Amino acid sequence: xxxxxxxxxxxxxxxxxFDEECPRIGEMIKVENNSEKPTELLVDHLxxxxxxxCLNVRSDRNIEKGMAVSTTGLGVEIPIGDxxxxxxLDALGDPLDGQPAITGDNIQKKDxxxxxxxxxxxxxxxxxxLETGIKVIDFFTPFVKGRKIGxxxxxxxxxxxxxxxxxxxxxxxxxxLSFFAGIGERIREGHELWDTLRENDLLKNTCxxxxxxxxxxxxxxxxxISAVAGAEHFRDKQNKDVLFFADNMYRFVQASNELSTIxxxxxxxxxxxxxxxxxxxxxxxxxxxxxxxxxxxxxxxYVPADDLSDPAVQMIQHELDSTIVLSRKIAxxxxxxxxxxxxxxxxxxxxxxxxxRHYMLSxxxxxxxxxxxxxxxxxxxxxxxxLSPADRADYAKAKKLIKNFTQNMNVMTKxxxxxxxxxxxxxxxxxxxxxxx
Numbered sequence: 001x002x003x004x005x006x007x008x009x010x011x012x013x014x015x016x017x018f019d020e021e022c023p024r025i026g027e028m029i030k031v032e033n034n035s036e037k038p039t040e041l042l043v044d045h046l047x048x049x050x051x052x053x054c055l056n057v058r059s060d061r062n063i064e065k066g067m068a069v070s071t072t073g074l075g076v077e078i079p080i081g082d083x084x085x086x087x088x089l090d091a092l093g094d095p096l097d098g099q100p101a102i103t104g105d106n107i108q109k110k111d112x113x114x115x116x117x118x119x120x121x122x123x124x125x126x127x128x129x130l131e132t133g134i135k136v137i138d139f140f141t142p143f144v145k146g147r148k149i150g151x152x153x154x155x156x157x158x159x160x161x162x163x164x165x166x167x168x169x170x171x172x173x174x175x176x177l178s179f180f181a182g183i184g185e186r187i188r189e190g191h192e193l194w195d196t197l198r199e200n201d202l203l204k205n206t207c208x209x210x211x212x213x214x215x216x217x218x219x220x221x222x223x224x225i226s227a228v229a230g231a232e233h234f235r236d237k238q239n240k241d242v243l244f245f246a247d248n249m250y251r252f253v254q255a256s257n258e259l260s261t262i263x264x265x266x267x268x269x270x271x272x273x274x275x276x277x278x279x280x281x282x283x284x285x286x287x288x289x290x291x292x293x294x295x296x297x298x299x300x301x302y303v304p305a306d307d308l309s310d311p312a313v314q315m316i317q318h319e320l321d322s323t324i325v326l327s328r329k330i331a332x333x334x335x336x337x338x339x340x341x342x343x344x345x346x347x348x349x350x351x352x353x354x355x356x357r358h359y360m361l362s363x364x365x366x367x368x369x370x371x372x373x374x375x376x377x378x379x380x381x382x383x384x385x386x387l388s389p390a391d392r393a394d395y396a397k398a399k400k401l402i403k404n405f406t407q408n409m410n411v412m413t414k415x416x417x418x419x420x421x422x423x424x425x426x427x428x429x430x431x432x433x434x435x436x437x
Contacts, residue, residue, distance in 0.1 A: 002071045006031065007051070009063055011262050012216060014041055016069045018050040023071040026113040029054065032068045039063055040092075042076060042218065044263065053263065055218045057092065075111035078226050080233040083107060085177070086203040088194065091211050091222035097194075112222065112229040115286070116236060127353045130296070133169040133422035134162075136339045136405045139362065139432070141322035141346040142354050143170075145241065146294035148287060150249075150317060153326030154306040157338050160189050162324070163247050163300055164196060164411045169422060170243060171202045177234055178202075178243045181227035182210040184220045184251025196411055207231075213251070217262075220255035228286045235293040242295045244287060250302040253280065253312045270311035277315060284319040308343075322346035335406050341369050358425075361432050365401060368436065372398030400435045 004018035016029065023029050023043045029052070030038040039062060041054035056063070057076075078093030079102040088097040093109075095101055128145040132138055141149055151159050171178055182190045190210050197203050207230055211223025224246060234240040246252075253276060260273030268274050287297045301316050306328055308314075317323055324344050331338035351359040375387065375395050384392065410420025423431075 001073070004029075004050070004052070004069045006063060006065050006067045006069060009065060012056045012059065012218060012259075013044075013262055014054045014056055014063060016041070016052045016054055018052060018071075020050075021071075022046055022050055023052055026075050026111075027071065028057075028074055028076060029069050029071050031063050032070065033060075033062045033064075035062050041069070044259075055259070056216075057218050057222075059216045075113050076222065076226070077109040077111050078229065079103075079107050080110045080230050081108050081237075084207045084230055086206065088208045088210055089226070090215075091209070091219040091226045093226065096210055108233070110229050110233060112226045115282075116232050127348070129354065129425070130170065131425050132166055133424070134165060134337070135407055135423050135428045135431070136337060136341070136344075137166075137324065138423070138425045139358075139365075139405075139428050140339075140341065140344050140349070141324055142348050142358075143296070144321070144348050144353060145296050146289035147321040147348060148284070148297045148299065148319065149322045149324065150320040151298065151300045151324045151326065152303055152308070152313065152317065153301075153338075154303045154328055157326040157328055157331045158336065159300040159302070159326060160185070160193075160247055161409060161411065162326070162337050163245055163298060164193055165409045165420075166298055167193070167206075167243075167245055168196065168200060168202070168411050171197075171200075171205055176205070176241050176243065178206045178245065179227050179231045180206060180208045181224050181244070181246045182208070182212055183224050183246060183248055184211065184213050184215075184255060185248050187212045187214060189247070211255075217255040217258035220251060221259055224249075224252050224283060225286075228283065231295055232286065235290070235295055237292075239293050241293050244295050244297040246297065246299045248302050249299045249316055250304070250312060252283070253316070272312055276312065280312075280315055280319070284316075321348050335402070336409070337407065339405065341402070341405065342366075342373060358429060361429060361436070364436055365432060368394055368398045368401060371395075372402075397436055401432065404431055404435060 002018055002021040004016045007015040007017045025043055027043045029041050033039055039060040040057055042057050044053050044055050046052055083102045090096055130143045130145055132143050151162055153159050190212055197206055209223050209227035211219045231242045231244050234242055256276060256279055257273050287295050301313055303313055304310055325340040326338050327340040349362055371394050408418050408421050413420050
């Protein structure tokens with residue numbers, strides 16, 4: 001154990017001087033502040049002269065200049081395994097559900113910053129499609145085991161509702177173990193999710209990690225990593241297939257940005273922290289499958305000012321196999337889910353994965369929807385009656401398709417009193433064939 005002392009305190013940043021051996025980056029050190037529980041600091045980076053720049057993870061204010069600090073040799077360790085199922089934990093593995101802490105000599109712990117071994121020669125032998133019961137997702141962005149789906153949109157267009165519906169539908173169909181990471185979102189939404197899972201008896205298959213917007217940026221930046229570390233244990237040690245839901249991945253970028261600012265780091269040309277590309281890439285790479293099991297992830301991405309060209313949004317989008325784009329214009333028309341069908345895309349919509357029938361229908365549907373968009377401008381000028389019979393017929397088919405992809409959500413039943421709907425993939429394909437054939 002190495003001993004040092006606090007040199008300076010600036011908001012969440014604490015500088016500590018070590019005259020002998022310095023702690024390693026990512027290590028937790030303790031401030032001896034004469035309280036029941038010493039203040040925990042996370043070493044962010046080191047500078048010459050034995051200076052450690054540390055982050056005050058819990059925003060503990062019982063620190064003064066000159067206080068002694070000591071190394072622990074441990075990283076950010078959280079409890080993992082079966083005791084975490086049905087629980088709500090914070091970034092450090094402490095409970096948020098009012099239940100006792102997960103402690104004991106037989107409890108396994110894991111350093112969240114320690115990367116698992118990489119699989120170099122692993123490849124999925126067969127792409128397995130999981131039915132979500134949501135028409136627009138099952139048709140345009142097939143939910144494939146071990147892959148990543150992103151739900152992209154601005155504030156208030158339905159990202160969280162769509163995520164909750166996915167959790168509800170997949171868990172109801174016996175989809176195995178689910179992880180949920182609440183990253184910088186509203187406390188109300190986290191409580192509603194917990195309430196929904198409890199009412200439907202789904203907590204027994206769910207682990208939840210919350211670092212909501214009331215938490216400091218250190219915890220919001222760590223919460224996604226903590227949840228991934230927990231999911232990796234079930235994948236690697238228990239050979240389970242895990243469904244991983246993250247709401248909201250852009251908030252991870254925002255939290256990292258805030259940390260960069262308080263650490264006085266120079267941003268890159270896009271205004272984001274200099275290491276944001278590597279930070280996002282490292283997190284996304286851990287949401288992967290190997291020979292032990294799979295992690296299938298659904299990630300919501302907030303779009304600042306509804307600008308899809310934002311560099312952070314583009315960067316996260318490049319890591320995904322499928323992207324569902326939610327549009328404010330479509331939401332204002334009362335269409336739910338408010339999916340922009342022309343901007344939604346998937347690299348998994350191929351004959352090898354979904355079959356020839358599904359693929360050919362998708363080509364026809366996309367052609368009709370693109371024609372619909374081009375005809376809307378013409379109709380606004382000359383009216384629908386001036387179109388050719390063929391154009392009128394295609395325009396009518398496209399309108400029917402758009403209506404066909406609207407759907408009532410099960411998780412909204414208690415709010416609006418309208419019964420939710422669930423469609424099998426076969427029912428979805430049949431409904432489309434009835435319109436376009």
